[in-house]
Amino acid sequence: MPEHVFKLDSSKKFTEQEKLGHNRWHPEIPPVATVKPGDSFRVDCREWFDGAIRNDDSAQDILDAPLLTVHTLSGPFRVEGAKPGDLLIVDILDVGPIPQEDSGPLAGQGWGYTGIFSRNNGGGFLTEQFPDAYKAIWDFSGQTATSRHVPGVSFTGIIHPGLMGTAPSAELLAKWNAREGALIATDPDRVPPLALPPEAEHAILGGVPRDEWGRVGSEAARTAPPRENGGNQDIKNFTKGTRVFYPVFVDGANLSMGDLHFSQGDGEITFCGAIEMGGFIDLRVDIIKGGMETYGVSENAIFVPGNVDPQYSHWLAFSGTSVTLDGEQKYLDSHLSYQRACLHAIDYLTKFGYSPEQAYLLLGAAPIEGRLSGVVDIPNSCSTVYLPVEIFDFDPRPSAAGPVQIDPGIGAPTAANK
Structure with a gap:
């Protein structure tokens, strides 16, 4: 097994561990360990809410x-010899749930969860249509997920880290805060907000001296969005066998990761749309000196997808165009067209007996394929959602016999806004 450089004790909170991780981006957060080019190492990762979500039939914890407090990131890890301007090579050798434990109170101990977040606490891709909190618990059997809250389906998870990236420089951090602050200023009272500004009170800053937490926390960037350093990209194909190339902005690169997912559909559309879990990830690192300029990779990560995707061969695809639900025409709005494709898939699945919320949770968690299918034919962009047929216990394709009626079971637990 690779050297275990970041261990987590499942009986303790994230803030009580021997080595303290972080939940913000800042160049002054010191590394918890140093690795060398060519090294392989194992990192434990805690589920992004550090155990706040429970394996039960209530969605009050989602509400x-x-x-x-999110995300609970492991790291940073200094890579010896990495300098600004280099490219950091990160190979994902293995990734999985909390090992040697098949049941327990933490997500990753034999189970995980998907949530539809309340419009007043996070929202989601379809928050106008689904403003309340819902939850689905998924049980793991090997690499297969099933749920008592979304019956009639089982699928192979593409296990991956939702979040991984390098530390920003002070200059890059200032750029993030300036541009996101300007966006917030255009509609400061919007719910959900347009962006998330620095917030010091709940910041966890690793080895930063405690008397500096206030200052650093007031500057440190929240980990919610993807940015130039990678970050919270939520790419389901970041799985075993993936090779990622990250820009390096500080000495040592200071690589961090977390937010592991057992499975996810393209877009993670419910916001907590993946099957969230804690677990482990095995990595190997190397460096391409001066690689940012050599390859023109200065403000994004590039990657070679993993090689362990489930082998689904039959799909049912839904399309959407850039026209609002009220019939207003928008110009080549691919975000809107993907929303409409997802809503069409949800409407379709309700004909088989699922509630709209069960269908929405399924699209977030199952390995659906999302595609931009047309972006040039004015005025309508076209997006498509590919749903694997084999994940269902029945044939979901249209036929003259009409849709099979499934037993929706206990349904997805909810907790409505007050």
């Missing part, structure tokens, strides 16, 4: 989810 009250502590968003100011």
Whole structure:
């Protein structure tokens, strides 16, 4: 097994571990360990809410989810010899749930969860249509997920880290805060907000001296969005066998990761749309000196997808165009067209007996394929959602016999806004 450089004790909170991780981006967060080019190493990762979400039939924990505390990131890890301007090569050798434990109170101990977040606490891709909190618990058997809250389906998870990236420089951090602050200023009272500004009270800053947490926390960037350093990209194909190339902005690169997912559909559309879990990830690192300029990779990560995707061969695809639900024409709005494709898939699945919320949770968690299918034919962009047929216990394709009626079971637990 690779050297275990970041261990987590499942009986302790994230803030009580021997080595303290972080939940913000800042160049002053010191590394918890140093690795060398060519090294392989193992990192434990805690589920992004540090155990706040429970394996039960209530969604109150989703409604009250502590968003100011996320994400619980492992790291940073200094890579010896990495300098600004280099490219950091990261190979994902293995990734999985919490090992040697098939049941327990933490997500990753034999189970995980998907949540539809309340419009007043996070929202989601379809928050106008689904403003309340819902939850689905998924049980793991090997690499297969099933749920008592979304019956009639089982699928192979593409296990991956939702979040991985390098530390920003002070200059890059200032750029992030300036541009996101300007966006917030255009509509400061919007719900959900347009962006998330620095927030010091709930910041976890690793080895930064405690008397500096206030200052650093007031500057440190939230980990919610993807940015130039990679970050929270939520790419389901970041799985075993993936090779990622990250820009390096600080000495040592200071690589961090977390937010592991057992499975996810393209877009993670419910916001907590993946099957969230804690677990482990095995990595190997190397460096391409001066690689940012050599390959023109200065403000994004590039990657070679993993090689362990489930082998689905039959799909049912839904399309959407850039026309609002009220019939208003928009110009080549691919975000809107993907929303409409997802809504069409949800409407379709309700004809088989699923509630709209069960269908929405399924699209977030199952390995659906999302595609931009047309972006040039004015005025309508076209997006498509490919749903694998084999994940269902029945044939979901249209036929003259009409849709099979499934037993929706206990349904997805909800907790409505007050």
